[in-house]
Amino acid sequence: QVQLQESGPGLVKPSETLSLTCTVSGDSMTIFYWTWIRQPPGKGLEWIGHIYGSGSTNYSPSLRSRATISIDTSKNQFSLKLNSVTAADTGVYYCARGRLWFGEWSQGTLVTVSS
Amino acid sequence: QSALTQPPSASGSPGQSVTISCTGTSSDVGGYNYVSWYQQHPGRAPKLVIYEVSERPSGVPDRFSGSKSGNTASLTVSGLQADDEADYFCSSYAGGNNVIFGGGTKLTVL
Numbered sequence: 001q002v003q004l005q006e007s008g009p010g011l012v013k014p015s016e017t018l019s020l021t022c023t024v025s026g027d028s029m030t031i032f033y034w035t036w037i038r039q040p041p042g043k044g045l046e047w048i049g050h051i052y053g054s055g056s057t058n059y060s061p062s063l064r065s066r067a068t069i070s071i072d073t074s075k076n077q078f079s080l081k082l083n084s085v086t087a088a089d090t091g092v093y094y095c096a097r098g099r100l101w102f103g104e105w106s107q108g109t110l111v112t113v114s115s
Numbered sequence: 116q117s118a119l120t121q122p123p124s125a126s127g128s129p130g131q132s133v134t135i136s137c138t139g140t141s142s143d144v145g146g147y148n149y150v151s152w153y154q155q156h157p158g159r160a161p162k163l164v165i166y167e168v169s170e171r172p173s174g175v176p177d178r179f180s181g182s183k184s185g186n187t188a189s190l191t192v193s194g195l196q197a198d199d200e201a202d203y204f205c206s207s208y209a210g211g212n213n214v215i216f217g218g219g220t221k222l223t224v225l
Contacts, residue, residue, distance in 0.1 A: 046216065060213065101151035101206065103166075
């Protein structure tokens with residue numbers, strides 16, 4: 001059974017870059033899509049983007065200019081970088097497996113943007 | 116792309132059925148059979164309960180069912196149980212390799 005665990009700083013300063021890594025265990029990364037999703041406090045879910053095992057990516061139109069997703073299959077990890085963050089980027093960030101629906105999720109990590 | 120529209124709240128008594136709607140457009144819900152539903156308990160990660168409009172993942176009780184008509188998808192929870200009290204989010208493929216979510220519905224079991 002696949003398991004996902006994200007890691008990264010819980011506090012990021014405004015205008016800096018948010019960086020998170022998701023480590024995958026229990027399955028090969030090369031034949032699946034891997035996705036980042038976030039949830040502002042008390043609000044709904046927002047799809048950020050995904051990456052295929054080959055490295056091809058797609059991003060939400062609203063975040064495309066600031067988000068970068070990369071993958072390292074040798075380490076069983078994929079990562080998210082979101083630059084020029086503001087308070088509006090505060091929320092719980094999840095990594096998940098899937099492209100059109102998401103059957104496996106990480107537990108989520110709270111990232112707060114504050115000086 | 117706007118978020119899909121869900122009612123903020125829904126409720127029902129134990130044993131009853133409740134239906135939650137998810138309204139989009141012909142560019143997302145109405146255009147593709149890729150609607151999914153997620154259950155989220157407080158402080159927990161979302162859990163997939165329906166995919167491809169009406170398919171249930173292994174382990175999800177058949178009390179959960181999904182359907183779609185035009186630009187509106189629906190999730191029905193039958194035989195309500197206390198543990199069904201949670202937030203429910205819908206999601207749809209929106210073309211161009213994009214996915215959008217609904218704003219969520221808080222289901223209360225009275």
